[in-house]
Amino acid sequence: MVGEFWDNFRHNLFKPLLLFFYAGFLIPLLGVKFEFPYVIYQALTIYLLIAIGWHGGEELAELDPSSIGTAVGFMGVGFVTNLCIGLLAYGLLRTFTRLRRVDAATVAGYYGSDSAGTFVTCLGVLASLHLAYAPYMPVMLAVMEIPGCLVALVLVSMLRKRGLDADGNSEGEPGYAPGAGLPSDPAVAHRHDLEVEDEEKMALERGYSEHEEHQARGRSGRREGEHIAPAGAGQPGLLSKELLHEVFFNPGIYLLFAGILIGFISRLQGTDVTSPDDRVFLDLFPGLLCLFLLEMGMTASKKLKDLKVAGPSFIAFGLLAPNVFAAIGIGVAHGYAMLLGEPFDLGTYALFAVLCGAASYIAVPAVQRLGIPEASPTLPLAASLGLTFSYNVTIGIPVYIEIAKIVTKTWPV
Numbered sequence: 001m002v003g004e005f006w007d008n009f010r011h012n013l014f015k016p017l018l019l020f021f022y023a024g025f026l027i028p029l030l031g032v033k034f035e036f037p038y039v040i041y042q043a044l045t046i047y048l049l050i051a052i053g054w055h056g057g058e059e060l061a062e063l064d065p066s067s068i069g070t071a072v073g074f075m076g077v078g079f080v081t082n083l084c085i086g087l088l089a090y091g092l093l094r095t096f097t098r099l100r101r102v103d104a105a106t107v108a109g110y111y112g113s114d115s116a117g118t119f120v121t122c123l124g125v126l127a128s129l130h131l132a133y134a135p136y137m138p139v140m141l142a143v144m145e146i147p148g149c150l151v152a153l154v155l156v157s158m159l160r161k162r163g164l165d166a167d168g169n170s171e172g173e174p175g176y177a178p179g180a181g182l183p184s185d186p187a188v189a190h191r192h193d194l195e196v197e198d199e200e201k202m203a204l205e206r207g208y209s210e211h212e213e214h215q216a217r218g219r220s221g222r223r224e225g226e227h228i229a230p231a232g233a234g235q236p237g238l239l240s241k242e243l244l245h246e247v248f249f250n251p252g253i254y255l256l257f258a259g260i261l262i263g264f265i266s267r268l269q270g271t272d273v274t275s276p277d278d279r280v281f282l283d284l285f286p287g288l289l290c291l292f293l294l295e296m297g298m299t300a301s302k303k304l305k306d307l308k309v310a311g312p313s314f315i316a317f318g319l320l321a322p323n324v325f326a327a328i329g330i331g332v333a334h335g336y337a338m339l340l341g342e343p344f345d346l347g348t349y350a351l352f353a354v355l356c357g358a359a360s361y362i363a364v365p366a367v368q369r370l371g372i373p374e375a376s377p378t379l380p381l382a383a384s385l386g387l388t389f390s391y392n393v394t395i396g397i398p399v400y401i402e403i404a405k406i407v408t409k410t411w412p413v
Contacts, residue, residue: 012398017124020290021393024297036295044292046255048120051281052138053259059135060260061267070340071136074333078144078355081332085325085356086112086151092321097313099379101159102168106368106375109152110384111321113360114144116252117296121393122354124289126347131401133347142256144355149247149367156372168374243371252362296389303386306378314379318387322357326400329356334407343413349404350397357400358392359384 027034063071090108093099099107119141126133159170169176307315333352337344361384368375 012125012129012401013394015125015128017121017128017286017290017293018394021121021293021297021390024294025301025390027298028301034298036298041292041295044288044295045116045252047288048285048292049116049252049255050259050262051285052120052123052141053256053261054263054266054281056135056138057260057263057265058267059263060139061264063135070342071134071139073340074134074136074336075140075143077332077336078140078352079147081329081356082112082114082144083147083151085328086148089321089325090151090155092317093314097317098311099314100168100173100376101170102156102164102372102375103379105155105159106152106364106372107380107383108155109148109368110359110361110364110380111148111325111388112151113146113148113364114141114355115358115360115384115389115392116141116145116256116362117292118354118358118389118392118397119351120289121293122351122397124286125397125401126350127286129401131347131350132345133351134345137348137351138256138260140352140355142253142260145253145360145363146247148360148364152364152367153243153247153371156375164374166374168376243367246367246370247363250363250366293393296385296393300385300390303382306382307386310379310382314383315387318383319391322359322388322392322396323399326353326357326396327403329353330400330404330407332356334411334413337413338411341413343408346401346404346408349408350401353400353404354392354397357388357396359388361385361389 024036026032086108089111090104093104093107094101097104163171163178165175165177167175167177171178307318330349330353333344333349359380361381365377365381368377368380
């Protein structure tokens, strides 16, 4: 069995999709003078989300009515699972790393969510292996992205009640200064504005893309000329309209649900857009996914430098946690299948494992910018992109597929 596992793993490790990721990862390391245009990255992201949603919506329209209860129940299970994973991540980070409480809570939110990029990559791998999966899994992608946002917001809200200073330090942490807020000396405030402006320029010089530059701003998330508010002052409340809008209507979730609804309604009306000979949503998908992974490889490689200050325990968390969380996901999915007495397709296990083992880099960062400006803007992305995403799309997905095979063979439904 070990020999079969190794052969399958080695075969999956060198799929063209992953080779493009490797190629992109090497570009910054080798000093290749190449920058991936950000507008093209945006276009690829839009295309992939709508393509996944559209195809998933058409499949949902053909779902047997008797399977609707199974699908809805699995979505609820997935939501609760990622909620528990976020809380577990916070406990592990507080136990094994030296992160500040606010940073540990924010990183936990990233891991309590999921990753559209990892999900898309897993779809590509499953297609190349001709493995089937449940048609409602794209909906699971949207549903399981929300728990991480809630985990981060609730944990940070609890920390604020206990007392956070303007820089996000809790009582007992180095640099804790309760009551620190707006500088009384205008010259000091102006000097701080200049420091923030210098940080933005340095971020751009290091080759950050536009969305990364926003993350690279000062911890307060301010533009030049804005003032520093005391911790918690003027920040959106836990259930504020702004934060709820970011959680439930961020661009990724909106585009995914829009594609699902369009595909669902189109199929009900008899329109079959993603037919077997469709050139836009099927034929172009693998090639555009390769370009997406090329850019993601470059971004992940650039993020590695931000881990220098995080410490080895945080690096170990970013590489080991996906395996723990994905294994939990496979166990939960199989337990649900045994409870129902209905076996899942192997691809369903793999996708659910990815949804549990991945970390957000789109939805939760948007919520963080709005609701958790005290937290570090670089550490969570360094872990989710530089470590966890890189691990999942290269080693993790093949490993999860093999684990799912072992579990389903050892404990058949």
